[in-house]
Amino acid sequence: MRVFVFFAAVATVLMLHAPARADDAAPATLTVIGKVGTSNRPGFDPFRDAFFKFHGKEFEKAFAFDRAALKALPQRTVTAKAAPWPKPVTASGPPLKDVLDAAGVADDATVTLFALDGYGVTLSPADRAARDWVLAIEMDGTPLAIGGRGPAWLLYDTGDGTASEDAEAKWVWSVFVIAAE
Template identity: 45%
Template sequence: MLRHWVFALILLVSGIAVAPFAIAGDAGEPVVLTVTGNVAHPNRGALDPFDDAVFAHLDVKFDKGFTFTLADLKALPQQTAKAKYNEWPREVTATGPSLADVLKAAGAEGKKILVQAIDGYAPEFTADDVARGKLILAVEADGKPLAMGGRGPLWLFGPRDSFADQQDEEGFAFAVIRIDVQ
């Protein structure tokens, strides 16, 4: 860690420009989301079958991506949405960045957006669905951080009419780990 700071200081003093995007996770925070596909400014390279064991297990392949830590996602503008679906015991209030803002931060554009959970569930959305601005990538619900083993750390969430042809809560993936944009 100290080496990174010394190197950065040397670069700063010598006037050498540093790349505009640091690789998420370099500061010790784990990556919680990887955006793949049409990413204009990637901050990571291709899938590594060993290091990206879950992606490899899910048969995911990519040649570049943009990664986010939880802090990166919390630094984006936050939105709050409320929803109560038929099978839920109560209304839930969730907070996180809009899916549109996450894609914008990653420099990702496309007509087809696939949001993949850690279990492989991967609902697909259109650019028009995302442009509605109702889909958020929740990092907390009812004022509490989302945890692994529950719906977290990231939960694709939104109120009724969040996307075209929405059927109750169908399409809201929890334990989201990847977004693929084509």
């Protein structure tokens, strides 16, 4: 009996530490749709893309990022504080420009970032150039989670200052899709 228990334990440990299959790719946490120059996923499918359908986001081309792909881009850390917050936060993630560049979005495109609840903020090329926008995936050293401000949060560095509530309104959190026009 001991031999059976030993082999069962070894088999369990080996299964838990076995490499993931190639078809166990990490799910996308952010998708750039619309005028993308590079596509790494199929176009919109009303059945498979039920949440996109719910939000009326149909597309022919898209570039999807999982957390590892966002983490593989250059990272930037910002300190941000808005008027109603109790304290500043330290957030890190790739610059928005690098995310858009990876998807092949032109510098002259207008982009709209949408949150899981449908809230969206549109940034013109001039709006994007006016700030060093970061698409944070971590806050205070912890990955952003859905149900908090994740999977991604658009914001910029306020340094020692405090952003107004109007400025904070452009800091979209729970970003899941960016539409490029």
